Amino acid sequence: MSNEKIQVGEEGIYDARVLGVPKMMILGFQHVFAMFGATVLVPLITGLNVSTTLLMAGVGTLLFHLITKGKVPAFLGSSFAFLGGFALVAPKLADANGELTIANVERLPYACGGVVAAGLVYVIVALLIGVFGVNRVMRFFPPIVTGPIIISIGLILAPSAVTNASSDWLLAIIALGCIVVCNIWGKGMVKILPILIGVAVSYGVAVLTNKVDFSLVAQADAFGVALNPSAFAKFDVGSILTIMPIALAAMMEHIGDMAAISATVGKNYIADPGLCRTLLGDGLATSLAGLFGGPANTTYGENTGVLALTKVYDPRVIRIAAVVAILLSFFPKFDAIVNTIPSAIIGGISLILYGMISAVGVRNVVENQVDFTKSRNLIIAAVILVSALGFNSVGGLVLYSSESLTVSLSGLAIAAILGIFLNAVLPGNDYQFGKDLEGDTSANLQL
Secondary structure (H helix, E strand, O other): OOHHHOOOOOOOEOOHHHHOHHHHHHHHHHHHHHHHHHHHHHHHHHOOOHHHHHHHHHHHHHHHHHHOOOOOOOOEEEOOOOHHHHHHHOOOEEOOOOOEEEOOOOOHHHHHHHHHHHHHHHHHHHHHHHHHOHHHHHOOOOHHHHHHHHHHHHHHHHHHHHHHHOOOHHHHHHHHHHHHHHHHHOOOHHHHOHHHHHHHHHHHHHHHOOOOOOHHHHHOOOOOOOOOHHHOOOOOHHHHHHHHHHHHHHHHHHHHHHHHHHHHHOOOOHHHHHHHHHHHHHHHHHHHHHHOOOOOEEEOHHHHHHHHHHOEOOHHHHHHHHHHHHHHOOOHHHHHHHOOOOHHHHHHHHHHHHHHHHHHHHHHHHHOOOOOOOHHHHHHHHHHHHHHHHHHHOOOEEEEEOOOOEEEEOHHHHHHHHHHHHHHHOOOOOOOOOOOHHHHOOOOOOO
């Protein structure tokens, strides 16, 4: 097939080399733009380093492709599912104006340690799937458990969104409005880049109204190393128990993305290379990111949108995007510019983002047709929601405390444990993974 007869967007292309290197590079850059807005938003919200985040997204994507035999055209970026865990373990500190803008550098490494542990949960589940089969393992994680957990993540984060947005409601509303307009009425690339456009427009308004401080940009080096040893993961039991259970919701997101990519490309990646390999790749990428001070990774729905738009399904293009993300991470000035974004803009974006997380949990329950006329389902959902929000409001449950060590469970951890336990012991657990693949895998936490 000659290059002249091939037009991007009109027919499925599984080997992008037929397009030539220049077009492959352009397509790779497009994937970078698709993931960029959401990926850098996570470190802005949590206080993590943007350069480290980009580096680990690129490295994590390449590791994922290695483990999945280079078959799956998936990009791994920052996961929103873990924001609740970061907010609990390493909440941002107040600045001179009382706004929560200062990164909690003392506690962030412990939050990253929890991310390392969460990634290992993926690995364990992947191994169990390899040994016992996917149906037996996923029986313990039905929508009646994962749905309310995802709902709880968004609701726990809601107060921080309002706090940030209240520092400048005009900027927050502009950012929020742009996202709504782009996502509902946008076409093509506009529709799949709502976060990036929302940040760009509201940031432009902030610059014009002199609400952006560029002093840190001038001080930043033009080129540097993306890793900071002081930010590398540290471990304590409390942080691990707080963040590790979030892996349950994140795994549902992963499975949803695998189903979406499979449907888009026309290949069953859950069967080949297999869910055990894709989960293993995602889990190891997450643990690696946390180990070096980055957020958890996850397969990105935004990039699946690019696949559907261009109909170029070659994983080589995704690997080009991964290399570009790695290269961007070595420019500290770029990191400094991103950090000049006012907290109100982050708050405006978070108002819809956190609500979307909870809404996805609702969708997870609805699309799976969970029957709430059954008492067991009502009990499981009620216990999860009240435990997650109730225990979170009182700082969790302290299991052990001494001068040198405090072991506690967060509301999310308690909710996950109780939900899995109740689902296992209460009669009437008739959930079968794979019976309705679209419903089973609806937990996509991306816009």
